Amino acid sequence: MSHEQEAARRRTFAIISHPDAGKTTLTENLLLAGGAIRAAGEVAARGQARRTTSDWMKIERDRGISVSASVMTFEFDGLVFNLLDTPGHEDFSEDTYRTLTAADCAVMVLDAAKGIEPQTLKLFEVCRLRDIPIVTFINKMDREAQDPIALLDEIQDKLQLDTSPLYWPAASGQRFSGMMDLHKQEFCVFERKPGEAPKIGESERIAGDEASLKQALDESVFEELSEGAEMATSLxxxxxxxxxxxxxxxxxxxxxxxxxxxxxxxxxTLHAYAPPPRDQKAEKKGEPITVHASD
Structure with a gap:
């Protein structure tokens, strides 16, 4: 395979979030989904000494936070993904800013209960300076969350970023039942099995028509989903x-x-839309040069 072809199938992305929004857990689960690691060691922010793939330094284990940038590579569906792990903690932002200059795309992780937090805003500004495309993941829907429309309004207001939900959640917290794939009109079922390890890979999908949903969902959850999804698609x-x-x-x-x-x-979503590496402008011995994606 030529350098050009190899570069064309590469997707390099970073995850930006406020501490505790669930970035390290998401990193680990993306690696699991991509088949790069076999089992997840849940990352406890309380500093238990369980090691995860990205939080490898002792200081990270002690404090339960990511402090150094590392790259994790995995293949998924014919593409090679480079996940740049960025320190989320504000003391380590220099490293993060440097990492973001190498990313072609970013995943912004928001805690569904808290929305946009100060560190997310700071990191977003860095992405904005370089027009890095951003995919948003609203995490922790299985806990009590803000109204999804309110969360999207906040992204629009604070970041001046148009939001286009590809999925729509069915309630949150104890009532969280899954999400509707708005393009395929299929419903992804969230299975809550206490004490059981979550299943890696596909969530069960059912038809998204009214009869199937009414059968699968609690009445109040069904109404909340229908109303929300309709607002999302019309507004x-x-x-x-x-x-x-x-x-x-x-x-x-x-x-x-x-x-x-x-x-x-x-x-x-990253597989479908994240861009391959772009040519980047740089300086060499004071002279402006272009670094090509295949270099």
Whole structure:
């Protein structure tokens, strides 16, 4: 395979989030979904000494945070993904800014209960300077969350970013039942099995028609989903790939990284839309040069 072909199938992305929004858990579950690691060691922010693939330094284990950038590579569906792990903690932002200059795309992880937090905003600004396309993952839907429309409004207001949900959640917290794939009109079922390890890979899908949903969902959950999905499709713009690549629009996926729900859907979204490496402008001995993607 030539350098050009090899570069064309590479997707390099970073994850930006506020500490504790679930970035390390999502990183680990993306690696699991991509088959790069076999078992997840849940990352406890309370500093238990369980090691995860990306938080490898002792200081990270002690404090339960990511402090150094590392690259994790995995293959998924014919493409090679480089996941750049960025320190989320504000003390280590220099490293993060450097890492973001190497990313062609970013996944912004938001805690569904908290929305946009200060560190997310800071990191987003760095992405904005370079027009890095952003995919949004709204995490922790299996806990009590803000209203999804309110979360998307906040992204629109604070980041001036059009939001286009590809999925729509069915309630949150104890009532969280899954999410509707708005393009395929299929419903991804969230299985809550206490004490059981979450299933890696596909979540069960059922037809998204009214009869199937009414059979599968609690009545109040069904009503909440129908109303929300209708508002989302009528009020929010249709996903536009060019607008996403230009850094003006973000596709949105909901889920729970800890329960491995929505992770494969996020990976598929990256597979479908994340751009291959672009030629980058740089300086060599004071002279402006272009570094080509295949270099």
């Amino acid at each position: 929010l713009p249709e996903f536009d790939e060019q607008s996403f690549l230009d850094g003006h629009m973000t596709p949105v996926v909901f889920g729970s990284a800890l329960r491995h729900f929505g992770v494969l859907e996020l990976l598929r």
